[in-house]
Structure formats: structure tokens, C-alpha cells
Amino acid sequence: MNTTRFTLDHRLPADHYLAGLRADVTRGLTAAPRTLSPKWFYDERGSELFERITALPEYYLTRAEYEILTGHAAEIAEACGARTLVELGSGSSRKTRVLLDALLGAGTLERYVPVDVSSTALVAAGEALCVEYPKLDVAATVTDFEDDLVLSDDDPAPRMLAFLGSTLGNFDPAQRRALYAEFLEALRPDDSLLLGADLVKDESVLIPAYNDGLGITAEFNKNVLAVLNRELNADFHLAEFDHHAEWNAQEERIEMYLRSRSPQTVKIRALDLVVDFDADEDLRTELSCKFRRPGLTAELEAGGFAVTRWWTDRAERFALLLARPVH
Numbered sequence: 001m002n003t004t005r006f007t008l009d010h011r012l013p014a015d016h017y018l019a020g021l022r023a024d025v026t027r028g029l030t031a032a033p034r035t036l037s038p039k040w041f042y043d044e045r046g047s048e049l050f051e052r053i054t055a056l057p058e059y060y061l062t063r064a065e066y067e068i069l070t071g072h073a074a075e076i077a078e079a080c081g082a083r084t085l086v087e088l089g090s091g092s093s094r095k096t097r098v099l100l101d102a103l104l105g106a107g108t109l110e111r112y113v114p115v116d117v118s119s120t121a122l123v124a125a126g127e128a129l130c131v132e133y134p135k136l137d138v139a140a141t142v143t144d145f146e147d148d149l150v151l152s153d154d155d156p157a158p159r160m161l162a163f164l165g166s167t168l169g170n171f172d173p174a175q176r177r178a179l180y181a182e183f184l185e186a187l188r189p190d191d192s193l194l195l196g197a198d199l200v201k202d203e204s205v206l207i208p209a210y211n212d213g214l215g216i217t218a219e220f221n222k223n224v225l226a227v228l229n230r231e232l233n234a235d236f237h238l239a240e241f242d243h244h245a246e247w248n249a250q251e252e253r254i255e256m257y258l259r260s261r262s263p264q265t266v267k268i269r270a271l272d273l274v275v276d277f278d279a280d281e282d283l284r285t286e287l288s289c290k291f292r293r294p295g296l297t298a299e300l301e302a303g304g305f306a307v308t309r310w311w312t313d314r315a316e317r318f319a320l321l322l323a324r325p326v327h
Contacts (some may be wrong), residue, residue, distance in 0.1 A: 006126045010119060011143040011150075015185055017117070020144075021270060023230055028266070029275050030285075038170050038286040042100045043227050045064050049220040056216065060206040064281065066316035069095060072320070073102035074312045079309055079322055080192040083110045084154035086099040088145045090125065091116035095164060099194075100133060110156045111137040117144055146179070146210055146261045151186045158190040166198040166318075169253070169289040173299070180303025184325050193305060200290040201317055203247045210245035210254050210288070218243030221256060224285055233269040240264055244282065292318070 013019075021040060030036040039275075040052065054062040062298060069076075082103055087096055096112075103109035112129065116122050120142040129138050140153070151159065171179055183193060210217055221243045225236035241258040248255050260277035265272055295318075297307045305323040312319045 003115045004132050004277050006138045007071070007140065008122060008126070009039055009139070009141045009143075011141060011148055014118065016144065024226060025232060026271055026273065028271065033282060034275075038255045040224050040227050041220060041285075042095070043223070044054065046220060046223045049216060049223060052216050053212070053220060055102055056212050056214070059203070059316055060209060060315075064315070065164065065196055065320065066095065067313040068320045069098040069316065071079065071099050074105070075149070075309070075311075076194065076320075076322065077102040077106040077108070078280075079160065080160045080194070081106075081108050082160035082192065083108050084113060084159040085109060085111070086115065086151060086155070086159055086161045088112040088115050088149075088161070089118050089121070089165070090169060096162070097132075099162065100129075100136070102114075103306065104133065104136070109136065109316055111139055113139050113141060113151070113155060115141045115143060115145055115149075117142065125245075130207045135223075146182075147305065149182050149186050158192065159187070160192045160194055161187060162194040164194070164196045164320075166196060166288065168195060169285060169291070171282040171288060172289070176299065177303060180300065180305065184304040187325045191323060191325060191327050192308075193325070195290045195300075195321050195323065197296055197321065199289070199312070199317060199319055200252050200292050202250075205317070206247055206254055207245060207289070210241070210256055215243075217245070221258060225258065232271060235267050235269075237264070241283070246289060252290050252292075253319065254286075254288040254290070255284060257284050258283040291319070303311070 015221060024037050032179060038319040053059050084135060086105060090096065100109065114122055114125060119142045126138045126140050129136065131297060218304050222238045222241060225238050225241065228234040229236055240261050242261060244259045245256055246259040260279060260281045262279050264277050265274060266277065300307055300323055304326050306326050307323045310319060
């Protein structure tokens, strides 16, 4: 790897992962109803399972977003004129190559700033990108963007902040307001925000995307309990929980649960916590909010962003939008 073009800024304390897990699990499992954050799905096994999910015929989201990117990347590049691309939750940066190609093709891009909690993923992506794009600087940042989104004044302007995938839907309305405020504080008036959003559609399409016929999503969901067993010395019996996904029509969101098959007691020894589950009691593990264009545009405007462009796939299942900060 050409180290003159790759830098890694590690902003997380050594105990960040475990401290965050302990705090979230303590808060979530003592609440009513009980919840866990979806961020804890993604250990090595969980990440592998999610990659399998994205290839399932029922899981339209990744394909729909990729269709938009490949069809409109040149328009996105022209509209933003970004010299720096910042990507949140970048992981392997595979989808981003479509944007990198378009921005480099437009002659504007100088720097790519992937942001992720995993230094391993960032280094692997940085190594590959420096080989594939000999003229691109890669300035990776290891941080949790929910708590610490600080963009460097040294990044060439204008910048585009990309928040791809359907991760926005994992945040409830109050959490999204806080997220927009963080974005607004980090961005300058000439910067832009590229945001992915899954759209409201028929329940017959939504439910199978979170409850596939092969049971991979069920395995993915239960894996969060394996994470707690390993990291917090818990004794969850995965076979005693069933995966359940339902469409909340009033809130327009998918809700994913682990449902206790019988009355049971779980000990989480690292937290000195004992949790009693009733039969059929639900532990909510994920929200996946779905959006309509008027509502999402309005909440972004309330958060200080003006939506300037909106693209969807041909079936109008997913959207990418470009917004400008209004300071």
C-alpha cells in the first residue's frame, strides 16, 4: 500500500466497543419493552450473514440502490462537484466504487474519507483503493459517527457526505433529528449530503425482505444473542427464541424481534444482570423505517437541509437524494 496516499485516524478509545455494548444492553434489557441496538449484529459472523442476505431474491434493497448508483452516478457527480467524498459506515467501500469512478471521471475528486468503527475493514479497503485509484488520497477515520463526526478542515472543498444503504431507517424520528443536527454542524454551505432511503411499499414485498425462505435473516437476528453470550458471558439459548418480523402500518416501519418460546431466565454475568422473559415476550432488535418523499423532504428541511435531487430505481422501491445544508 502507498502509505503516502493512505492515512488512518483512530479516534476511538480502546474500550469503545465493549463499553458501548455494556451500556446498550443494560439500558435495553431493563427497558419495557426490551430492545437491543442493531449495531451489535455486525460481528464477523453477523457481517457474513448480512452479505448473504443482500444476495437473496427477497432482499431488494441492495440491488435497487445499486441500480440507482449505476444509472445516476454521473448526475450525482455533476450535481455535487465534490473534491472530497466522505462515507459513513463505509465497511468494504464496494458500492462506493461507482461514485468514485463517476467523481474521478468528472475530474473533481481528490480525496476519499471512509468512516467506520472497524479499523480492519478500513485498512483492507484502503489497501485495495490505493491500488485501484493511483491518484486518489484515502484518509480513513475510525470513529462512531453517531457520537463523533468531525470532518477535517484540510479536506478539499466541496465535500459530499454519503450515508448509503438503508441505515437511516434504523433511527427513529427523534434519533434522525439528532443525526441531521450532527450532519449540519459538520458540513459547510457548499457541501452536500447523499442519503439512501428505503421507500414505503406493499407489505407483501416488505415482509419477505426481513423473513426470507431460507431462514438466513432468522440466523442473522439470533446471532446478536451469540454476541452477548461471547462478549458479556451471557447464557442465551438461541433455540429458545424465534425470529419475527412485522410491518407496523401506523409507524410505517418494519420491526424485527426475537420472541421467547417459553418462560425463561437469562443471566448476563458481565453485567450482573438477570432477565426474566415471559412466553411469547418480544425482544426488539431492529427498526427499519420506510419513507415517503414528502415526509422525508419535510423532516430534512426541518433539520436544516434542502433536498435538490431525488432518484429512485425503476420500480420506485428505494431512493437516493442529494441535499444541501441551509445554515
